[in-house]
Amino acid sequence: MSNGAKRFIKIFAKNYKQYKGPGSYSANGVPVLCVHCHHDKFDLGHAQLNTALFTFFNLDFANRSASTLTCGRCGFIHWFKKGIERVY
Numbered sequence: 001m002s003n004g005a006k007r008f009i010k011i012f013a014k015n016y017k018q019y020k021g022p023g024s025y026s027a028n029g030v031p032v033l034c035v036h037c038h039h040d041k042f043d044l045g046h047a048q049l050n051t052a053l054f055t056f057f058n059l060d061f062a063n064r065s066a067s068t069l070t071c072g073r074c075g076f077i078h079w080f081k082k083g084i085e086r087v088y
């Protein structure tokens with residue numbers, strides 16, 4: 001198995017373990033509300049912002065990940081580059 005595949009499975013397993021169902025979150029101390037419908041329950045997700053090109057040139061320091069909060073009501077996806085905390 002390639003390192004890339006191992007890494008993918010590791011990330012997947014980590015995210016799977018962290019999943020606790022929809023919840024309320026705050027970012028930088030401010031409660032997150034859906035910008036579209038003002039709902040306050042979200043599904044947390046993670047998205048890699050890295051590219052295969054960076055990895056190919058061994059520039060993994062350039063790789064970044066972002067957190068996504070998907071609104072439990074309308075499905076609007078909110079992206080956060082900084083940490084978000086689960087409130088409830």
Ligand SMILES: [Zn+2]
Pocket residue numbers: 034035036037038039071072073074075076
């Ligand atoms: Zn919404």
